[in-house]
Amino acid sequence: MTERAATSARQRGNKAPAARPLAEIGRQAQKSASTRKLIVEAALQCLIKYGYSQTTTPRIAVEAGLSRGAMMHHFSNRLTVIQAAIEHLHAKRLRAFKRAVSTLPEDQPHLHDALEAYWRHVSHPLFVAFHELAVAARTDRDLERILRPAQAAFYRAWYDLAVDLFPEWQSDRESFDLALNLVQVTLEGMAVSRLSATPDPKAEAQLFKYLEERLRDLMPMEMKNSKRYSREKPKGPAKGAAASRT
Amino acid sequence: MTERAATSARQRGNKAPAARPLAEIGRQAQKSASTRKLIVEAALQCLIKYGYSQTTTPRIAVEAGLSRGAMMHHFSNRLTVIQAAIEHLHAKRLRAFKRAVSTLPEDQPHLHDALEAYWRHVSHPLFVAFHELAVAARTDRDLERILRPAQAAFYRAWYDLAVDLFPEWQSDRESFDLALNLVQVTLEGMAVSRLSATPDPKAEAQLFKYLEERLRDLMPMEMKNSKRYSREKPKGPAKGAAASRT
DNA sequence: AAAAAAACATTCACGTCTGTCTGTATTTTA
DNA sequence: TAAAATACAGACAGACGTGAATGTTTTTTT
Numbered sequence: 001m002t003e004r005a006a007t008s009a010r011q012r013g014n015k016a017p018a019a020r021p022l023a024e025i026g027r028q029a030q031k032s033a034s035t036r037k038l039i040v041e042a043a044l045q046c047l048i049k050y051g052y053s054q055t056t057t058p059r060i061a062v063e064a065g066l067s068r069g070a071m072m073h074h075f076s077n078r079l080t081v082i083q084a085a086i087e088h089l090h091a092k093r094l095r096a097f098k099r100a101v102s103t104l105p106e107d108q109p110h111l112h113d114a115l116e117a118y119w120r121h122v123s124h125p126l127f128v129a130f131h132e133l134a135v136a137a138r139t140d141r142d143l144e145r146i147l148r149p150a151q152a153a154f155y156r157a158w159y160d161l162a163v164d165l166f167p168e169w170q171s172d173r174e175s176f177d178l179a180l181n182l183v184q185v186t187l188e189g190m191a192v193s194r195l196s197a198t199p200d201p202k203a204e205a206q207l208f209k210y211l212e213e214r215l216r217d218l219m220p221m222e223m224k225n226s227k228r229y230s231r232e233k234p235k236g237p238a239k240g241a242a243a244s245r246t
Numbered sequence: 247m248t249e250r251a252a253t254s255a256r257q258r259g260n261k262a263p264a265a266r267p268l269a270e271i272g273r274q275a276q277k278s279a280s281t282r283k284l285i286v287e288a289a290l291q292c293l294i295k296y297g298y299s300q301t302t303t304p305r306i307a308v309e310a311g312l313s314r315g316a317m318m319h320h321f322s323n324r325l326t327v328i329q330a331a332i333e334h335l336h337a338k339r340l341r342a343f344k345r346a347v348s349t350l351p352e353d354q355p356h357l358h359d360a361l362e363a364y365w366r367h368v369s370h371p372l373f374v375a376f377h378e379l380a381v382a383a384r385t386d387r388d389l390e391r392i393l394r395p396a397q398a399a400f401y402r403a404w405y406d407l408a409v410d411l412f413p414e415w416q417s418d419r420e421s422f423d424l425a426l427n428l429v430q431v432t433l434e435g436m437a438v439s440r441l442s443a444t445p446d447p448k449a450e451a452q453l454f455k456y457l458e459e460r461l462r463d464l465m466p467m468e469m470k471n472s473k474r475y476s477r478e479k480p481k482g483p484a485k486g487a488a489a490s491r492t
Numbered sequence: 493a494a495a496a497a498a499a500c501a502t503t504c505a506c507g508t509c510t511g512t513c514t515g516t517a518t519t520t521t522a
Numbered sequence: 523t524a525a526a527a528t529a530c531a532g533a534c535a536g537a538c539g540t541g542a543a544t545g546t547t548t549t550t551t552t
Contacts, residue, residue: 032528032529035529067531069533137442182456185439185453186435189432189436190435196383312501318541322542324539324541496551497549504543511536513534514533516531518527
């Protein structure tokens with residue numbers, strides 16, 4: 001009979017066992033991998049649509065378009081699906097963010113664009129999924145155990161990316177860290193408040209602009225003098241947000 | 247027999263029907279009121295301890311120390327309890343915050359203290375309960391319907407309180423609103439991030455201090471010149487955030 | 493003091509989720 | 523090509539939550 005534990009252990013994580021040409025690696029393995037991906041994406045979809053507690057195995061199965069039995073063949077229990085979903089989620093988030101950042105014009109002032117990239121990032125449905133998991137993890141030890149490391153890894157990667165993006169800023173580590181924390185707290189705070197209150201685009205634009213200005217103030221002198229960052233008139237994150245005062 | 251709908255309709259909201267002296271109004275009504283309060287506080291406790299989806303009627307009953315039947319007598323269904331809990335929660339949050347603010351020294355620079363009051367506010371377990379509800383409401387229409395108005399009312403009261411607290415700031419409404427949004431987004435963002443990541447007191451203190459300084463910058467000139475707000479050396483929200491490394 | 497009502501407990505019927513087992517078709521291995 | 527493994531579907535038992543019905547005791551009415 002199919003030895004469940006062993007089965008899912010082997011399947012967990014790696015899709016193709018080795019480096020054989022695609023056409024050679026057996027269509028069964030391919031199908032398995034694609035089905036697993038299907039399930040995992042369905043799980044993320046459910047997180048977004050129904051929230052964590054309503055992301056049940058039947059719902060995921062329906063969303064994925066296969067029977068619950070089938071999905072239980074690939075993941076022996078609910079938490080395993082969630083775990084895979086978390087890995088997928090973080091990989092996706094990170095990849096998307098990296099891509100956004102790497103396409104930034106290299107020799108242009110990119111503070112603004114980097115900020116916008118992160119803002120788009122936290123406005124993305126995947127961030128909602130993450131937040132849903134984070135909140136659930138507060139009162140779910142098992143979930144916390146698998147979410148924490150993934151989250152820490154994500155944050156670390158995010159930090160490293162920021163370092164890469166602003167090498168000149170490393171001269172003042174103190175202000176750099178403060179800036180990063182500021183960005184994270186502010187933008188994520190805005191994203192979260194969006195979920196419960198009706199979003200106010202004007203206020204958001206204002207906050208965004210203000211944040212950007214403060215970050216520019218925080219930059220070390222050498223950096224500000226570099227033409228790369230000296231944009232005087234940012235083209236604005238949203239519709240003009242008007243001159244605030246004076 | 248006890249006509250449920252009518253019963254809970256009458257009980258909803260008001261504890262004592264009229265103005266008769268306490269000893270006179272029937273101990274039954276008193277008991278009912280106190281039991282209802284017991285249940286509602288148990289519900290809040292559950293929200294904090296188990297999260298929204300695990301705040302089930304059996305759990306609430308256990309937490310309140312009575313049978314589920316008893317509690318179903320006072321609240322005909324789960325959502326009714328939640329509704330009462332929400333009202334209770336917002337009243338409590340608002341009252342606590344008002345009290346904190348009203349005890350601020352009248353003729354002292356109170357930007358710092360007001361900020362700290364709000365920070366304590368969002369660090370309080372009740373804020374966790376609120377956040378739990380807010381997140382659940384995203385995917386629960388019924389919950390949303392009862393949470394939204396309460397939340398809006400709370401925010402309005404909060405805003406009015408801020409206006410009272412900083413009357414001089416009203417000369418520049420634009421910067422005042424920005425400041426409020428900034429406070430809300432930042433502090434709530436910090437509070438939320440606390441829930442999922444291990445809190446970093448040093449970073450928090452740094453952010454707090456920075457926020458306070460920015461707010462002081464945002465204040466209109468007239469205000470800054472007033473001795474009331476001109477504190478040069480704030481006593482710092484936490485231990486001095488020292489120079490980390492150069 | 494009898495009748496009505498309220499506070500509270502116990503139980504039941506129904507639905508849903510979970511984990512597991514059994515059955516079938518397809519693919520892989522030998 | 524026979525045997526083993528895998529992908530998938532369907533069904534079952536156990537646990538749990540919900541809302542409602544049915545009792546029992548205490549308080550309030552009259």
